[in-house]
Amino acid sequence: MSVTPLILAGDVGLGSPFLVALVLVLAGLGVFFLAWAIYTTRRPRAADRPPSWFRREPTYVLMIAAVFVAFWAFTLPFIPAISFNRLVPSQHVQVEAQQFAWVLNSTTVVANRPVAFHVTTKDVTHGFGVYDPRGVLVLQGQVMPGYSNDFVYTFRTPGLYTIRCMEYCGFGHPTMVSTFTVVSG
Amino acid sequence: MAEGEWEVPSNLRRLSFFLMVVSFVNFIIAGGLALFMRTDQAGLQTTGAQVFYQLLTAHGIGMFVGWQFPFAYGVTFFVLPYFLRRPLYSYRLALASSAITLLGFYLMLLSIAMGFGAGWYYLYPLPFYSAGAWDVFSTALFLAAAVIAETGFIVFAYVSLRMVYSTKIKGGGLDRFYSQPVVYRFIQSVGLDAYMPKATRDKLEPLPIPVVGTVAAVLVLLFSTPSVIAEQLLGLGSIFAPPFDVNALLAKNLFWLYGHPIVYFAFFIIIGMYYYLIPTFANRSLPSRRWALAPWPLLIISGVGVYSHHLFLDITQPLWINLLGQSMSYLIGFASGLTIFTLLATIWRSRFSWNTASMFIIASIAAWMVGGFIGEEQGTIAFDVYQHNTYVVPAHFHFNALAGVVMAAFGIFYFVTPVLLGRDLPSTVLGRIHFWASALGAFGMSAAFYALGVLGAPRREFDVVLQTVSFTASYAIWLDLALVFALMVGIGQLPFLLNLYRALRPSVTPSEDT
Numbered sequence: 001m002s003v004t005p006l007i008l009a010g011d012v013g014l015g016s017p018f019l020v021a022l023v024l025v026l027a028g029l030g031v032f033f034l035a036w037a038i039y040t041t042r043r044p045r046a047a048d049r050p051p052s053w054f055r056r057e058p059t060y061v062l063m064i065a066a067v068f069v070a071f072w073a074f075t076l077p078f079i080p081a082i083s084f085n086r087l088v089p090s091q092h093v094q095v096e097a098q099q100f101a102w103v104l105n106s107t108t109v110v111a112n113r114p115v116a117f118h119v120t121t122k123d124v125t126h127g128f129g130v131y132d133p134r135g136v137l138v139l140q141g142q143v144m145p146g147y148s149n150d151f152v153y154t155f156r157t158p159g160l161y162t163i164r165c166m167e168y169c170g171f172g173h174p175t176m177v178s179t180f181t182v183v184s185g
Numbered sequence: 186m187a188e189g190e191w192e193v194p195s196n197l198r199r200l201s202f203f204l205m206v207v208s209f210v211n212f213i214i215a216g217g218l219a220l221f222m223r224t225d226q227a228g229l230q231t232t233g234a235q236v237f238y239q240l241l242t243a244h245g246i247g248m249f250v251g252w253q254f255p256f257a258y259g260v261t262f263f264v265l266p267y268f269l270r271r272p273l274y275s276y277r278l279a280l281a282s283s284a285i286t287l288l289g290f291y292l293m294l295l296s297i298a299m300g301f302g303a304g305w306y307y308l309y310p311l312p313f314y315s316a317g318a319w320d321v322f323s324t325a326l327f328l329a330a331a332v333i334a335e336t337g338f339i340v341f342a343y344v345s346l347r348m349v350y351s352t353k354i355k356g357g358g359l360d361r362f363y364s365q366p367v368v369y370r371f372i373q374s375v376g377l378d379a380y381m382p383k384a385t386r387d388k389l390e391p392l393p394i395p396v397v398g399t400v401a402a403v404l405v406l407l408f409s410t411p412s413v414i415a416e417q418l419l420g421l422g423s424i425f426a427p428p429f430d431v432n433a434l435l436a437k438n439l440f441w442l443y444g445h446p447i448v449y450f451a452f453f454i455i456i457g458m459y460y461y462l463i464p465t466f467a468n469r470s471l472p473s474r475r476w477a478l479a480p481w482p483l484l485i486i487s488g489v490g491v492y493s494h495h496l497f498l499d500i501t502q503p504l505w506i507n508l509l510g511q512s513m514s515y516l517i518g519f520a521s522g523l524t525i526f527t528l529l530a531t532i533w534r535s536r537f538s539w540n541t542a543s544m545f546i547i548a549s550i551a552a553w554m555v556g557g558f559i560g561e562e563q564g565t566i567a568f569d570v571y572q573h574n575t576y577v578v579p580a581h582f583h584f585n586a587l588a589g590v591v592m593a594a595f596g597i598f599y600f601v602t603p604v605l606l607g608r609d610l611p612s613t614v615l616g617r618i619h620f621w622a623s624a625l626g627a628f629g630m631s632a633a634f635y636a637l638g639v640l641g642a643p644r645r646e647f648d649v650v651l652q653t654v655s656f657t658a659s660y661a662i663w664l665d666l667a668l669v670f671a672l673m674v675g676i677g678q679l680p681f682l683l684n685l686y687r688a689l690r691p692s693v694t695p696s697e698d699t
Contacts (some may be wrong), residue, residue: 009567016571016639019562023555023635030525030554037532038547041467045534050472054530057476064522068515071565078567081504099316124311125433127498127574129643135656137571137641142499145310145433149500162654166574166643168241168304170316171234174648 009078084152089116097126097143100172102163110185111155119149127166133159140166155182193266202605204259208252213678215247220675226649227668234647235318238302245305250290256594257451258283261399265348268393270358274347282341289334296327309436325424328417335410342407361390374400376481397481398457405446405488413443441495449488455593463528466543467535476527480520487517497569514564541616545596548624549589556584577638580631588627611687615680622677629670637663
């Protein structure tokens with residue numbers, strides 16, 4: 001089997017579980033520092049002078065800026081508009097969206113081979129969301145009217161995948177669901 | 186509030202109080218509508234899909250316009266005169282801006298009652314493809330009403346900026362500030378003096394930071410409103426001149442160039458107030474005026490620049506705009522971090538006074554951090570693939586807007602009521618019940634939203650759990666929990682209303698106000 005190219009952040013372990021952990025750590029730290037600052041008010045200081053750690057603010061500022069720059073650079077290859085170009089699709093699926101249905105010209109895709117979804121819409125903006133058999137959202141993109149919205153992905157796990165409209169498109173929006181099958185290649 | 190050298194006239198205090206009360210009434214109405222959406226999603230199905238989407242539209246407009254603007258106007262009409270120690274530029278125009286905005290808002294609600302249900306952000310061309318749910322007349326009324334409300338925004342911006350920059354208003358203070366050329370007044374009003382050498386800064390008369398916050402909010406408003414008016418006029422044009430068409434990508438850019446910056450409108454005013462309120466509660470001065478001013482230019486630039494994150498998953502959007510949007514999302518997180526750092530240093534080992542106002546303010550800062558970090562993840566394009574249009578988005582902005590901005594707004598309301606009304610809200614106990622129910626409900630509901638989003642549940646669905654898709658069954662428990670917490674927020678507003686009623690009822694309102 002050929003090496004599967006890495007496409008999106010989830011393919012390198014930076015999907016939802018990582019994002020949850022990151023938020024819990026960062027928000028936990030933030031709330032901890034707030035709670036700590038409040039806790040110290042139990043022993044108020046007489047003088048109206050800033051805490052000693054406040055003088056180190058420039059250092060903290062540089063550290064946080066460095067983290068942001070690192071994140072910017074590190075996640076760059078996984079931006080869909082960039083990562084899709086790394087793949088040469090060997091399968092193509094034409095998808096037409098309309099209120100309130102998906103019409104696919106093929107409902108079978110072979111795993112471990114890049115597939116391009118060429119998604120157009122007959123009416124309003126829809127959202128092309130693909131869930132794997134366990135219900136994990138693995139790919140999504142907006143379907144803008146007047147354009148061919150092309151999404152490229154390599155599925156690794158065979159099974160029944162669900163397409164769900166992710167953008168509110170009218171009162172029948174919740175019924176806009178379809179499926180396709182990924183077969184092992 | 187400490188006695189200023191200059192007292193805000195009673196007509197302005199009344200206008201300010203009235204607008205804040207209107208804003209909270211609109212908040213409770215828009216929140217009440219949301220309770221029906223929560224019961225729908227929890228499987229109780231109190232409405233049909235069509236009504237659900239009308240509620241979705243009304244809830245968004247109710248909060249963004251109906252709650253946010255009267256509150257922000259009310260605070261501004263008090264804060265600017267109080268801190269600048271001069272009368273409002275024009276009381277009549279202040280009144281007019283409020284009336285026009287509210288008229289536009291209530292007409293928008295009318296159009297929704299008539300059937301319009303394309304969402305408060307009405308992504309083009311959905312308003313014109315209703316699949317029979319609403320007619321073109323309600324779409325036209327909605328767009329025209331929005332233009333009316335936005336005309337009110339511009340009048341408000343004019344009054345506020347004249348108030349800050351004009352040298353023709355006779356007032357009591359800040360003589361050195363007003364004796365400078367307008368360029369210097371502008372530099373100070375947006376916090377750019379923080380980046381100047383100490384010798385220059387020492388010569389300046391300090392401008393109170395709540396004024397800087399208000400200027401930041403007004404500049405963002407003024408910059409973003411024309412784009413949405415253009416978008417709405419394009420929409421009206423396509424109704425009344427049918428061959429005329431609107432490019433969906435252009436319209437989406439024009440809308441979000443307004444739609445995201447505008448959420449900072451009340452928030453920036455509130456951040457400005459944090460710099461006054463936290464030192465007041467902590468009974469000490471800010472550790473550094475320079476660090477308190479430094480975030481403002483960054484907040485103004487990034488407040489507008491972040492808009493493109495609403496188009497991160499539009500493969501048709503030029504990549505450079507999205508990369509700019511990601512950078513700006515980081516910048517606003519960075520500037521927010523600077524602000525919170527200063528606030529924490531102010532609280533640290535201070536003699537902090539706890540009351541209903543300070544409890545609301547502290548809780549709102551916690552929510553700002555939690556919601557902010559969730560926002561930073563969504564502001565990263567590579568991560569947004571897993572979060573865009575899922576419940577993580579409502580989690581982010583219910584932490585920030587409900588548990589953050591609205592809670593801070595309640596804190597400000599409890600704080601300024603004695604000054605505006607001449608007396609406190611009568612019951613401390615009712616105030617505390619209001620705080621705990623609102624805080625626990627808002628944090629709990631937002632956390633339930635986050636869990637839903639992590640599971641991949643899409644937002645804006647009448648039926649989130651689908652019988653035909655087995656994995657969606659895992660969403661149900663969190664939708665039930667979200668309903669419980671939403672009810673908690675809703676019930677928590679009853680003690681507030683009771684307290685307000687008791688403060689305003691005729692028997693305890695002698696004619697001293699006149």
